[in-house]
Amino acid sequence: MNFNIKIMKSKRIISLLALMIYVSSCDLLSFNTPPESVGYNLYLSFQDVSGNDLVKGIELNGSSGAVKDSLYILDIIISEPCQNWDNTIYNAPARPGFIPDVNLPQLGMVSYNGYSHLTNHFGLSLKNCGEQKKLTYKLKCPYLFGDDAIHEFITYWEIPKDKLNHGAKCYRIEFEGNEITPTPMVNYENTTFTAAIILE
Numbered sequence: 001m002n003f004n005i006k007i008m009k010s011k012r013i014i015s016l017l018a019l020m021i022y023v024s025s026c027d028l029l030s031f032n033t034p035p036e037s038v039g040y041n042l043y044l045s046f047q048d049v050s051g052n053d054l055v056k057g058i059e060l061n062g063s064s065g066a067v068k069d070s071l072y073i074l075d076i077i078i079s080e081p082c083q084n085w086d087n088t089i090y091n092a093p094a095r096p097g098f099i100p101d102v103n104l105p106q107l108g109m110v111s112y113n114g115y116s117h118l119t120n121h122f123g124l125s126l127k128n129c130g131e132q133k134k135l136t137y138k139l140k141c142p143y144l145f146g147d148d149a150i151h152e153f154i155t156y157w158e159i160p161k162d163k164l165n166h167g168a169k170c171y172r173i174e175f176e177g178n179e180i181t182p183t184p185m186v187n188y189e190n191t192t193f194t195a196a197i198i199l200e
Contacts (some may be wrong), residue, residue, distance in 0.1 A: 035166035038159055040122040040135060041192040042170060043185060045115040046144050049200055055116035058109060058143055067107040067118065071143050073150075074105040076122055077136040082129035112185065117194060131159045145199065151176070153197075167191025 046054040059068040077087050108119040124132055137153040145151055153175050157168040170193040173180040182193040 035126065035160055035162070037123050037125050037166060038132070039167045039191065040124075040132075040155075040157060040170070041120075041167060041188075042122075042137075042155065042182070043110065043112060043117040043119045043192060043194040044153075045112075045117045045194070045196045047115065047196055047198055049198060053115050054144055054199060055109060055118055058116070058118075060109060065108050065110065067109055072107055072139065072141040074107055074120065074140075075138040075150075076105045076120075077138065078124070078129065078132045079134040079136075080130050080132055082124065082132070085124065085129060112194065115196070126159075133157050133159060165189075165191065169193070170195075 048054060059071060060066060061068050078085055105120060105122060108121075110117055110119055120137070122135070133156065135155045135157065137155065138150050139153065140148065140150045142148055153173055155170055155174075156172040157170050159168055160166055167188075167190065169184075169190060170182045173182060173195055175197060178198075180195045180197070182195040184190045185192045185194050
């Protein structure tokens with residue numbers, strides 16, 4: 001009788017160990033599997049040399065948090081060839097039946113650390129577009145810059161290697177001869193990065 005109980009206990013322990021090994025191996029596999037898509041999430045505040053908030057008061061599309069379309073033009077240039085992004089027209093076709101028929105890069109606006117930030121969430125498929133480690137943002141916004149010129153922000157990114165984290169890490173921004181180091185936003189688990197752009 002005692003012998004049978006010992007065998008049953010041994011089987012339970014072995015089953016439990018096997019289950020733990022299986023779960024651990026699944027976790028390890030998910031960590032080592034690249035994400036299907038990569039998100040490039042950037043929040044930029046614009047300030048003058050005195051620290052005044054230049055984004056504050058920009059007109060939004062109702063209560064959506066999106067900046068009014070007529071106030072800016074944003075183009076994003078990727079560094080490597082991509083199946084579903086065209087650098088010559090700066091947009092990607094939407095799925096059939098969706099309006100508008102192209103996906104134009106959009107700007108939102110949020111408040112963070114006492115400043116208004118222009119936001120952009122940009123995503124690309126790793127399978128179709130590969131690792132895009134350099135993105136150039138071309139922004140025309142007279143409200144911010146006081147002119148009709150196109151201003152370029154060259155951004156550099158580290159691409160995530162595991163499926164549990166699909167947010168790229170922005171580690172450098174170049175703007176008009178200045179180099180800026182972005183920082184991760186609090187409570188965003190290194191998926192969203194912010195930087196202050198000083199306009200003279």
